[in-house]
Amino acid sequence: MKKFLSGLCAAILAMSIAPLANAVELESAPPQRTQIAIVYDTGEAIGSANQHEARPALSLSKLYLGMWVLRNGDNAxxxxxxxxxxxxxxxxxxxxxRKYPQAISEVIGNYGLTHSRYGGAWGNSTTSVSDVARFVSAIKYDPVAAPIIQGMRTAAPIAADGYPQNYGTSQLPSSEGTKFGWSDNHNVNGTVSFGPGYVVAASTFGSASDNTSDVKSSIRDTPAGIPGIPDIPGVLPGFNGGAELKQRLRCLVPEEAGAAVEQIIPDNVPIPQQLVTVLPQCR
Incomplete structure (x- = not known):
């Protein structure tokens, strides 16, 4: 039984960090006005030819600022x-x-964001979609970053300044959370989203609708289940969430092993039903 559980946990870990069969893929190059980058949970990264080009960071720089504050700022x-x-x-x-002027620069250095620069204020900073996607991928499962991820997951339909937050990478079917950015005159727009096994970012010298259309025309995102496995409402076809898997494992593994599993497997990571249903439910 111990060998079985060890093998199962290894398989689950591999599943939890590997891009799924339905993971987003860059199917064609976007127009030159748009740059796109995709980073998978395995660390593999792909993108458009211009993905490393430094562009206005817009409100995407708030991700860098927020991460520094969560690690180092006052509780308030x-x-x-x-x-x-x-x-x-x-x-x-x-x-x-203003309170933490070192924040964005330090995050840029700490995370190796080589195409990003602090411009003396968050709104004057520059970054690339490759940097943004790698950064969000790096913090996605970091407990310290939970408020950032939750804020992306529950992005308001309308931003504080009245701008709609409903475009770009957020329109991919499997997107689970998004940070939006736009210039004051609305002619530069950027988005970064995370989903099962991936992070994708897109920046466009154009309107929000341009950002959306370029993402949709360049990226394929077609969820597909496992043959022979019935679909379950509310999750990707053929998959259960990590939370259910961990609930079943609590009855089968020692307490110390269970604690490790809790840390390794995120609640929302898709796990094939074949691996979940082989385990008995706790009584």
Whole structure:
């Protein structure tokens, strides 16, 4: 039984970090106005030829600012991060940027974001979609970053300044959370989203609808289940969430092993039903 569980956990871990069969793929090059980058949970990265080009970071720089505050800021300021991301609050970002002027630069250095620069203020900073996608991929399962991820997952339909947050990579069918960015005159737009096994970012010298159309025309995202496995409402066809798997494992593994499993497998990672249903439910 121990050997079986060890093998099962190894298989689950491999599944949890590998891109799924339905993972987004860059099917064609976007127009030159748009750059796209995709980073899979395995670390594999792909993108358009211009994915490393430094462009206005827009409100995507709030991701960098927020991460520094969550690690190093005062508790009262940490509590501001989730809504800064959810509503893309400029006033909060400006307050945190003034209080912690080193924040964005240090995050750029700590995460090796080689195509990003702090411009003296969050709104003047530059980054590339390859940097943004790698950064979100790096923090996605970091407990410290939970307010950022939750803010992306629950992004408000309308931002604090009245701009709609409903375009770009958020329109991919498997997208689970998004940070949006736009220029004051709305002629530059960027988005970064995470989904099962991937992070994708896109920046467009154009409108929000241009960002959406270029993403949709360049990226394939067609969820597909496992043959012979029935679909379950609310999850990807043929998959269960990691939370259900961990619930079943609690009855079967020692307490210390269970604690490791809790840390390794995110609640929302898709696990093939074949691996979940082979385990008995706890009584």
């Amino acid at each position: 300021d940490k509590a501001k991060v989730e809504n800064m991301i959810r509503f893309s609050e400029d006033a909060t970002a400006s307050y945190l940027d």
